[in-house]
Amino acid sequence: MTEDPSTIGCAAFQAQLPELIGSGVDIGTHPHIQTCAVCRALLADLEAIAEAARQLLPIVEPPDDLWKQIESKIKDEESSSKQG
């Protein structure tokens, strides 16, 4: 059975993607990306997801009484360890 060379190219390229993306190299200049619309679309999507994620940092302030609860638990632990 003869495998489609373009499929092999995509599979090999996509297997390298985690390392390529993680290394920070300019993947846009990679020969495979220059010729493959499918992998170009995939890369564009992954970059768009990473870009959109930067806007997602949730800023949730803890409630005012959380530190009092923590302080109280620490005191409880200290007193029980002194008794033990």
Added chain:
Amino acid sequence: MVGNVAEAEDLTQEAFLQLHRKIDSFRGDSAFSTWLHRLAINVVLMHLRKKGLSLISLDEAMEPTLEEGPGRSFGAPDLTLAGSIDRLALQRAVANLPAGYRLIFILHDIEGYEHNEIASMLECSIGNSKSQLHKARLKLRDALRTYPRQEERR
């Protein structure tokens, strides 16, 4: 990371209790903030494991599976997401990620940690961190590509 404010508060409390118990073991090998963050991450990981959530093992093999491998992305190049990611849809998709993928995605893509920092915090290899992040993004891509169709049905 846990997707629930009440749980997050409980875990914050637990992290500070752990800090109080373990502060003597801080040797100054790393910045205190790094040490505290790692301690907090461990509290979250232990919590997720106790809950039996689908925490993907950080030792997971790097080999792609049939379900998650590269071949899954072949075809349909017209369904590109670029420039049209809905913030709410992304939030939902992140919340629905398996816990292990969500953890690395949040640490890297949302909180801005580098792979070497994540590897150190989670005691996994840098390659594993890159691989898990990539799989997380692929899962998000799949989820986001189906999102408009789900919305159209409403």
